[in-house]
Amino acid sequence: MSQTEDEGRARLARQFIEAIPHSRALGMVLERLEDGVAVISMAYDPRFVGDPATGVIHGGAVSALMDTAAGAAVMSHPASAAGTATIDLRIDYMRAATPGQRITARAECYHVTRSVAFVRAVAADEDGDRPVATATGAFTVERKGGAK
Amino acid sequence: MTRPRPEPVQVVKQRRDAALRRLVEGVPYISFLGIHFDRRGDELTAILPFDDKLIGNPLLPAIHGGVTAAFLEVTAIIELSWSLMWEEMEQGALDPLAVDANHLPRLPKTIDFTVDYLRSGLPRDAYARARVNRSGRRYASVHVEAWQDNRSRLFAQATGHFVMPERGGDG
Numbered sequence: 001m002s003q004t005e006d007e008g009r010a011r012l013a014r015q016f017i018e019a020i021p022h023s024r025a026l027g028m029v030l031e032r033l034e035d036g037v038a039v040i041s042m043a044y045d046p047r048f049v050g051d052p053a054t055g056v057i058h059g060g061a062v063s064a065l066m067d068t069a070a071g072a073a074v075m076s077h078p079a080s081a082a083g084t085a086t087i088d089l090r091i092d093y094m095r096a097a098t099p100g101q102r103i104t105a106r107a108e109c110y111h112v113t114r115s116v117a118f119v120r121a122v123a124a125d126e127d128g129d130r131p132v133a134t135a136t137g138a139f140t141v142e143r144k145g146g147a148k
Numbered sequence: 149m150t151r152p153r154p155e156p157v158q159v160v161k162q163r164r165d166a167a168l169r170r171l172v173e174g175v176p177y178i179s180f181l182g183i184h185f186d187r188r189g190d191e192l193t194a195i196l197p198f199d200d201k202l203i204g205n206p207l208l209p210a211i212h213g214g215v216t217a218a219f220l221e222v223t224a225i226i227e228l229s230w231s232l233m234w235e236e237m238e239q240g241a242l243d244p245l246a247v248d249a250n251h252l253p254r255l256p257k258t259i260d261f262t263v264d265y266l267r268s269g270l271p272r273d274a275y276a277r278a279r280v281n282r283s284g285r286r287y288a289s290v291h292v293e294a295w296q297d298n299r300s301r302l303f304a305q306a307t308g309h310f311v312m313p314e315r316g317g318d319g
Contacts, residue, residue: 022212025201049176050225051255058177059258060221064214068204071213085205086213090262 023068026061030072036080036109038072040065044100055099059133062103063091066121066135069107074117074139077109083142084117091135101125103132109139117141164237167244168192171229174252178222181215185226190234194223196274203271211269216294220276220306221261224290227278228256228310254313256288261308269303272296286312 017023017030017040026048032039042065050058067089074084097103107121121135165187172178172185181202186193196202196219204212233253236242247253276294288310295302 019206020212021201021203021206022215023204026214047176047180052174052176052252053254058175058218058222059261060181060214060218061177063217063221063261063263064212067212067214067217083205083207085210085268086263086265088262088264089213089217090260091217092260093258096257 017068017072020068022064026064028065028068031104033072033076036073036077036112037106038069038076039104039106040069040072041102041104043102049099051096054096056096057099057103059091059093062093062097062105062123062133063089063135065103065105066091066107066123066133067137069105070109070119070121070135070137071139073107073109073119073121074112074141077112077117079112080109080117081141081143084139085142087116087138087140089135089137091133093133094131097123097125097132098127101127104128107135112141115141163244167233167237167247168230170247171233171252172226175222175255177218178226181218181222183219183222190231192223192227192230192277194219194226194276194278196276198272198274205268208268209271211271211274213263213265216265216269216274216304217261217263217306219274220263220292220294220304221258221308223276223294224261224278224292224306224308225256225258225310227292228280228283228288228290229253231280231283232313232315256310256312259287259309259311261306263304263306265304267301267303270296274303275299284312285315288312 048061105123111118117139119137123133202215278292282289292306294304
């Protein structure tokens with residue numbers, strides 16, 4: 001029973017992410033989703049450039065990727081629920097992403113209470129050993145059918 | 149004792165508005181999101197017209213948290229860059245006509261950015277203003293507030309730290 005429940009939850013989350021208009025606009029691809037871990041990637045696109053002098057992707061696009069991965073991680077957590085919203089998100093930018101390279105964010109929902117989910121995330125380009133950015137955030141946990 | 153007659157106000161305004169427009173239009177991601185800026189003297193207001201591609205939760209619907217973060221970060225960076233340009237224009241060190249696609253000022257780099265989501269972003273236009281709380285030679289701290297229909301009901305706020313661009317000529 002729990003296995004079909006898990007599969008159902010994963011399918012729901014996958015459909016949900018693919019149905020997000022802004023994630024589609026940024027060309028996000030869900031690479032992996034299970035038990036509170038989400039991996040989402042985004043191809044380099046000249047429309048997302050933030051610094052015309054260097055061709056580096058705007059921090060805001062990286063934020064959107066991290067926020068989506070973090071939200072997906074919350075929804076895929078076994079103790080979590082149907083919906084979530086960001087309460088706060090802090091992003092640290094370690095270095096500029098190399099122009100032309102794909103950016104991949106891995107988010108992990110590492111703790112869930114009755115009402116709050118805690119997430120950390122790392123984004124890297126094709127050089128996976130040197131992070132481009134890290135993030136930590138708190139998300140709401142919206143229970144199905146109201147109070148329990 | 150004669151002073152050169154000041155230029156007509158319209159000429160000065162048009163030139164400054166053009167410099168701001170070129171600064172903003174030089175960044176592809178700002179155009180991608182559809183953000184533009186309104187200027188009253190040195191005060192800037194960022195405007196994010198609503199668009200379906202900005203939606204993050206189609207059920208509510210609500211603006212994507214990543215869009216909100218990006219909108220606030222764009223507002224902070226442009227405010228910071230503009231405040232540097234403004235200072236130089238006032239001193240006569242920067243000719244606003246010299247700002248074009250090939251001669252854009254170097255932009256500050258984000259160190260960290262913390263967004264506080266206060267309410268869900270409704271499917272309407274959003275506005276933001278940034279305040280530079282500290283602007284040193286190397287680092288700056290900027291606070292940004294965003295709202296929709298009511299200025300006093302913020303839907304998000306953020307604080308960010310930035311590394312300042314190298315400035316030519318000030319040693």
